[in-house]
Amino acid sequence: xxxxxxSRPKLARRDFLKAAAxxxxxxLPQAAAAQQPAAAPPAPAGYAFxxxxxxxxxxxxxxxxxxxxxxxxxxxxxxxxxxIDRALAGAWGKGDRLYMQGPWKTGVPSQxxxxxxxxxxxxxxxxxxxxxxxxxxxxxxxxRLDEKQREEFLAALAAGKITFxxxxxxxxxxxxxxxxxxxxxxxxxxxxxxxxxxxxxMIGFPGAIAVHRDNIEKYRDKAFPNEPVSIxxxx
Amino acid sequence: xxxxLKEVDAVVVGLGWTGGILAxxxxxxxxxxxxxxxxxxxxxxxxxxxxxxxxxxRYVVRHDLMMDTARDTxxxxxxxxxxxxxxxxxxxxxxxxxxGGSGVHWSGHTWRWTDMEFKARSMYEERYGKAFIPADMSIxxxxxxxxxxxPYYDRFEYTAAISGKAGNIGGKxxxxxxxxxxxRARDYPLPPLTPILASVMFDxxxxxxxxxxxxxxxxxxxxxxxxxxGAKFGACQYCGYCQRFGCEANAKGSPHVAVIPFAMKNPxxxxxxxxxxxxxxxxxxxKKVTGVVYTxxxxxxxxxxxxGIVLLCAYVLNNVHLMLTSGIGAPYDPASxxxxxxxxxxxxxxxxxxxxxxxxxxxxFMNAGGSNYTMDDFNTNWNFDRGPHxxxxxxxxxxxxxxxxxxxxxxxxQGTPQWGRAWKSATAKYYQTAxxxxxxxxxxxxxxxxxxxxxxxxxxxxxxxMRMTFDYKDNEHKMGRHAADTVNAIxxxxxxxxxxxxxxxxxxxxxxxxQSTHNTGGAIMGVNPKNSALNKYLQSWDCHNLFxxxxxxxxxxxxxxxxxxxxxxxxxTADAIKNRYIKNPGPLAPA
Amino acid sequence: xxxxxxxxxxxxxxxATPALAEGDAARGEKKFEECAACHSxxxxxxxVGPSLAGLFARKAGELENFRYSPAMKRSGIxxxxxxxxxxxxxxxxxxPANRMPYAGLADAGxxxxxxxxxxxxGK
Numbered sequence: 001x002x003x004x005x006x007s008r009p010k011l012a013r014r015d016f017l018k019a020a021a022x023x024x025x026x027x028l029p030q031a032a033a034a035q036q037p038a039a040a041p042p043a044p045a046g047y048a049f050x051x052x053x054x055x056x057x058x059x060x061x062x063x064x065x066x067x068x069x070x071x072x073x074x075x076x077x078x079x080x081x082x083x084i085d086r087a088l089a090g091a092w093g094k095g096d097r098l099y100m101q102g103p104w105k106t107g108v109p110s111q112x113x114x115x116x117x118x119x120x121x122x123x124x125x126x127x128x129x130x131x132x133x134x135x136x137x138x139x140x141x142x143x144r145l146d147e148k149q150r151e152e153f154l155a156a157l158a159a160g161k162i163t164f165x166x167x168x169x170x171x172x173x174x175x176x177x178x179x180x181x182x183x184x185x186x187x188x189x190x191x192x193x194x195x196x197x198x199x200x201x202m203i204g205f206p207g208a209i210a211v212h213r214d215n216i217e218k219y220r221d222k223a224f225p226n227e228p229v230s231i232x233x234x235x
Numbered sequence: 236x237x238x239x240l241k242e243v244d245a246v247v248v249g250l251g252w253t254g255g256i257l258a259x260x261x262x263x264x265x266x267x268x269x270x271x272x273x274x275x276x277x278x279x280x281x282x283x284x285x286x287x288x289x290x291x292x293r294y295v296v297r298h299d300l301m302m303d304t305a306r307d308t309x310x311x312x313x314x315x316x317x318x319x320x321x322x323x324x325x326x327x328x329x330x331x332x333x334x335g336g337s338g339v340h341w342s343g344h345t346w347r348w349t350d351m352e353f354k355a356r357s358m359y360e361e362r363y364g365k366a367f368i369p370a371d372m373s374i375x376x377x378x379x380x381x382x383x384x385x386p387y388y389d390r391f392e393y394t395a396a397i398s399g400k401a402g403n404i405g406g407k408x409x410x411x412x413x414x415x416x417x418x419r420a421r422d423y424p425l426p427p428l429t430p431i432l433a434s435v436m437f438d439x440x441x442x443x444x445x446x447x448x449x450x451x452x453x454x455x456x457x458x459x460x461x462x463x464x465g466a467k468f469g470a471c472q473y474c475g476y477c478q479r480f481g482c483e484a485n486a487k488g489s490p491h492v493a494v495i496p497f498a499m500k501n502p503x504x505x506x507x508x509x510x511x512x513x514x515x516x517x518x519x520x521x522k523k524v525t526g527v528v529y530t531x532x533x534x535x536x537x538x539x540x541x542x543g544i545v546l547l548c549a550y551v552l553n554n555v556h557l558m559l560t561s562g563i564g565a566p567y568d569p570a571s572x573x574x575x576x577x578x579x580x581x582x583x584x585x586x587x588x589x590x591x592x593x594x595x596x597x598x599x600f601m602n603a604g605g606s607n608y609t610m611d612d613f614n615t616n617w618n619f620d621r622g623p624h625x626x627x628x629x630x631x632x633x634x635x636x637x638x639x640x641x642x643x644x645x646x647x648x649q650g651t652p653q654w655g656r657a658w659k660s661a662t663a664k665y666y667q668t669a670x671x672x673x674x675x676x677x678x679x680x681x682x683x684x685x686x687x688x689x690x691x692x693x694x695x696x697x698x699x700x701m702r703m704t705f706d707y708k709d710n711e712h713k714m715g716r717h718a719a720d721t722v723n724a725i726x727x728x729x730x731x732x733x734x735x736x737x738x739x740x741x742x743x744x745x746x747x748x749x750q751s752t753h754n755t756g757g758a759i760m761g762v763n764p765k766n767s768a769l770n771k772y773l774q775s776w777d778c779h780n781l782f783x784x785x786x787x788x789x790x791x792x793x794x795x796x797x798x799x800x801x802x803x804x805x806x807x808t809a810d811a812i813k814n815r816y817i818k819n820p821g822p823l824a825p826a
Numbered sequence: 827x828x829x830x831x832x833x834x835x836x837x838x839x840x841x842a843t844p845a846l847a848e849g850d851a852a853r854g855e856k857k858f859e860e861c862a863a864c865h866s867x868x869x870x871x872x873x874v875g876p877s878l879a880g881l882f883a884r885k886a887g888e889l890e891n892f893r894y895s896p897a898m899k900r901s902g903i904x905x906x907x908x909x910x911x912x913x914x915x916x917x918x919x920x921x922p923a924n925r926m927p928y929a930g931l932a933d934a935g936x937x938x939x940x941x942x943x944x945x946x947x948g949k
Contacts, residue, residue: 065654071663092297099308099323101692107320110745111311114320151655158653178653186641187292202659203666205600205641208289210474211918212601213929216429223667224598234286234895234923279864280874285925459860469863472927484927485863485874492863 045082045192048089049120053141057127058084060143064150065181072198075181083184083193084123093120115168122168122176129167130157189230200228208234237528237537243267243505246527246542248512248557249549251336252798253784253805255490255498256394257546259464260809262503264817269540270498271510271529273549274333278491283339283481291640295479298325300340302332302550306695309552313706313743314683315569321692321700326747328754329479330550334508335491337550337752338798342478342604342637343454343487345397345802346795347388349417349615351629353377355679355791358617359627368627372710373572373579373680377790378762378771378824381417384803387810389420391802392452395488396460396468398605399423399452413449415611425457428471428603430635432595433670437634438608440729446610451633453605454488454798466493477604478638487604509533513696515545515561517778524563524781530696543820544812547783548805554787555580555686555757556701564758564768564777567685569704575768575776577687579680579756580703581792584711585630586719586739587673589646590731596667599639607635613721614794626713628677630794632722636671646671648733672726674718674737675751680791681708686757706743715739753797755789762824770824772811773804779822784808849907849935854943857936860928867947875926881905881944886921895925907941914940 047055062075062084072078087093095118104116115122130153131141138149145153156162158178162170184193186200188208194200200207207228215224244266247254254270262268277283277300293299302308302325310319331337351358355374359367368374392399401422402412409422427450430438441448455471462468469484477487485492498504507529514528516539526541547554558564558576567578613619614629621627638644646669647661689702707715719737726734761767764776773788775781784805786797811823864874871877876892887899901921903909913920914937916930931937 066659067656069656069659071659095305097298097303097305097324099304099321101321103691105318105320108313108317108743110313110743111320111322112326112746113323154654181654182645183292183296183642186645187296188290190290191292199641202663203641203645204663205666208286209918209923210289210472210476210600211927211929212473212475212598213429213470214916214932215598215601215929216431216473219596219598219601220432221596222598223596224601229923231286231290234897234925280872284874285927459863461859461862467859467863469927470860472929474927483874 045079045085047085049093050081050085050088053131054124054127055081055085056143057131057141060145060150061154061177062181062184064147064154066185071202075184077195078185078198079189079193079195080181080184083187083191084180086192087180087183088120088123093123094118113172115172117168119176122173125168126164126170126173126177129164129170129173130162132167133162133164190232197228197230201226237539239539239541242526242541242543243269244542245269245544245546246271246540247546247548248527249273249336249547249553250334250490250495250506251331251548251550252338252490252494252802254546254548255335255338255494256802256805257548257784257809258504259494259498259501260806261812262498262501264813265503266544266817267503268498269505269507269542271512271527271540272334272506272508273511273532274331274336275508276506277333277335277339277481279481279483279485283483285483288480288483289474289476291476291642294340295638295640296642298329300331300333300479300481301325302330307700308694309556309701309703310689310692311703311705311746313704315704319689319702319704322746327745327750328752329749330552330752334495334506335481335489338490339481340479341454341489341752341798343395343397344605344796344798345392345395345399345452345454345488346799347381347417347419347803348793348795348800350381351615351617352791352793353379353381355627363622367622369708369710371682371708372627373682374627374791375680375761375766377760378767379760384800384807385417385420387803387806388799390806391799393424394462394464394466394493395454395802396425396456396462396486396493397423397452397454397488398425398428398450398457398471400427400450402449411449413609413611413615414447415615417615423452424462425460428453428455428457428606429473430608431473431597431602431606433597433599434606434608434635436595436670436729437672437725440725441608441610441632441634444725444728446612446725448608448610451605451607451609453603455603455605456486456488462493464494464497466496468492471603473601473603473606475600475602475636475639477602510538511696512549512557513560513698515547515557515563515781517561517563522778524778544780544782544816547781548785551754551757551785551787552686552701552703554783554785558758558768558783559686559688559701560698563775563781566687569683569685572682575759575764575766577685577757578766578768579759579790580684580686580705581678581680581755581789582705582744583678583751583753583792583794584676584707584715584740585674585750586676586715586722586737587671588722588726588737589669589671589735590726590729591646591648591665591669591733593668593732597636597670599636599644599666599669602636602639604637607633607637609633613717624713624717626710626717627679628710628714628794630674630676630714630718632672632674632718632725634670634672641666646735649735672722672737674722675794676711676714676718677794678707678792679710680756707740712739712741753786753792755786755792755797758783758787759790760788761790764826770822772823773808774811774816774823776822776826780820782808782812849938849940849942851939851942851946853936854939854941855947857931857940858943860931861940878944881910882907895923897921897923898925907938907945910941910944911937
């Protein structure tokens with residue numbers, strides 16, 4: 001399969017960007033184009049929160065939900081698993097901005113999240129329960145399922161057809177899990193996901209560069225040259 | 236132990252739009268003013284500058300500029316038969332939590348509410364008879380008129396750098412503006428923003444359907460601007476990071492640009508950040524307030540700040556909470572209808588359609604906070620006969636984008652898979668080729684929608700959380716159906732390749748997802764202390780040296796964004812204090 | 827001796843700036859309103875953008891008290907009416923990934939006016 005980056009049109013803007021990054025006399029468009037690196041294989045990342053079982057689940061999930069094709073590399077090559085691990089290890093995962101005082105009651109759906117769990121605790125319990133459910137149905141954990149079984153399980157989880165035995169409500173887990181996959185795909189790369197801005201490239205989102213006062217007219221009904229820029233590239 | 240500080244002339248609780256305006260105006264009138272702001276100072280140069288501000292995860296998803304629900308939140312339920320449970324994280328609405336308040340992260344939509352709101356009960360009764368208003372709909376006239384507020388709307392529009400096009404100057408209709416607006420003395424300070432493609436397409440379709448579209452008035456400076464006080468605004472860059480973000484170009488009308496710097500420059504003014512107000516103190520007979528108790532959240536120390544005048548300028552919900560925890564005004568009782576504090580809490584409703592055009596390219600990430608054409612044919616248009624439809628209030632419709640960033644905005648036609656290759660290709664295709672048409676609708680006050688103190692849950696200071704009891708009623712459902720039909724008719728006339736149609740909401744109000752930070756009521760203005768907490772100058776009927784300034788004063792909620800009248804009422808109150816109250820302290824309106 | 831980097835030379839050529847028009851400082855002062863929300867003309871007063879006092883005597887990214895973008899620091903630009911006008915025509919094109927939230931000034935005459943104004947007052 002061809003490198004998705006190479007399949008996209010080269011744009012003058014990209015060359016300038018490279019020129020600026022290199023600077024000085026080397027900053028000629030041809031020289032910059034010649035220096036285009038192929039997407040370097042990601043270095044093994046290591047985990048700050050997920051244990052081995054959980055990491056295997058998240059990696060399998062990321063690659064199943066975001067398969068490689070002409071649009072992007074697969075989920076783990078984009079760093080979605082790393083995004084999720086870091087989010088769970090950090091303040092958000094530990095319940096930052098979450099009101100954590102009881103009494104704890106289920107309430108009605110319109111009252112929103114009511115579990116006595118931080119996101120990290122919810123993921124731990126949710127992954128464990130998902131694997132238990134997979135073992136019951138397929139005799140093995142999610143990461144060991146074949147593609148068809150993974151699809152079947154996720155479809156059932158998303159549709160609310162899976163009930164966790166003694167675990168958190170499966171829909172609450174799925175909603176949080178799905179949201180973090182999307183965050184890993186589309187948040188700024190400083191958070192560990194969206195590696196090489198693959199998510200932004202896929203949809204033509206230019207990232208942190210956003211001075212469009214003249215572009216409203218200039219690119220009316222036309223594609224904006226898509227070489228996204230991340231926060232770190234302007235820092 | 237509470238440390239008692241030296242008395243000042245006025246203490247302002249909360250330094251956003253209303254606090255900023257009042258602090259500036261009163262300090263310039265010679266009063267010694269202290270502002271207590273529970274959040275921290277943030278500046279354009281250090282906090283809202285490129286590139287760090289362009290972070291959707293931090294500002295939109297993780298609410299970096301918003302209130303911290305771990306410390307303080309409220310409990311919610313749809314009706315009194317339910318047990319209220321805490322809103323454990325933000326969702327439906329997002330009060331701000333820094334100097335500048337929600338005025339930092341708003342989009343800037345600035346409207347003039349008209350006598351259709353201020354005289355809602357009398358106008359509907361006159362036209363349709365008393366029986367047209369449902370028995371449980373507790374709308375009442377506000378006690379103020381559009382004519383009284385007009386100069387103050389003007390003042391706020393020129394302060395906050397509003398871009399727009401007048402529709403009615405002194406009774407004369409203006410081409411290209413809103414023909415249904417009330418007469419204004421002059422045009423907006425800045426011309427309208429450049430319309431984006433989606434907005435242009437909506438504009439054309441709505442006009443073809445016989446409607447009257449106009450550019451949405453918004454605090455996004457269409458070109459560089461210096462306001463009457465000398466605050467300098469850059470030109471809006473259509474960066475697409477407006478709602479939920481501070482503006483890196485100082486192009487958004489925000490209190491930390493437009494008014495607060497002038498208060499800060501004045502030696503009569505002092506700002507204390509990280510100062511969390513917990514109680515308003517009353518004198519022994521309860522006829523006046525004497526000051527505010529607050530906690531320095533950096534140290535935990537408690538202080539009492541005595542003051543001649545107390546101005547509550549926090550978010551709607553926090554103003555009402557402070558009234559309730561301080562025992563000022565009789566709490567509202569939904570069973571008997573007696574009491575006033577907590578009464579007539581309102582919100583907004585809406586309906587929206589997503590349109591997909593395979594041959595169009597929208598670049599949705601290019602937009603200003605207010606780059607949407609809008610129509611008021613079913614809103615401030617009093618000629619629209621509500622009689623056959625049986626609802627009170629109205630809705631405006633706009634077409635375009637606002638904050639179309641990719642974690643939150645990934646439109647795909649209904650039925651698209653949620654992941655996998657098909658999801659990827661649909662997401663890639665439709666991000667660029669979809670647009671929205673949305674209706675925002677009013678919510679009329681109802682006897683059963685109110686705010687009070689929760690019996691169970693507490694905040695970080697050991698105080699009861701506020702309890703919100705709210706749901707949409709039949710009136711809103713009828714309007715929602717009408718709005719969805721109108722949106723869908725316009726959308727279909729545009730012949731999209733595919734469309735996710737607007738549907739009227741029938742389910743209860745929920746705390747997720749985000750809907751709007753347009754909560755109103757709870758300490759409302761009026762003409763009678765028996766059914767309102769404040770007089771027309773936003774002065775407490777109970778304690779004449781207490782003013783409660785914000786959308787808490789709205790007797791019901793219109794379809795419009797609230798900041799226009801919030802800003803105008805702040806200037807109106809400032810004038811009443813400067814010109815009348817200081818000279819002759821006492822009630823400014825007869826009970 | 828004026829040193830112009832390869833980058834700024836290259837860009838100036840691409841932007842195709844015509845022979846510099848003679849700017850009008852009074853008109854430039856009015857146009858400067860577009861810059862004033864972020865740039866002060868007082869020495870050492872930095873805001874969202876750096877002070878423009880004494881601009882034409884310095885290199886891009888030089889003020890010690892202002893935190894410039896790396897792109898600006900390494901741009902190699904030495905500020906003169908020519909380089910300023912080439913830059914503000916379309917800043918993101920001239921110095922990609924610089925942090926100035928300003929799309930640019932298309933009118934060469936207006937750019938010259940700003941130069942003239944800064945040459946006069948920005949000393």
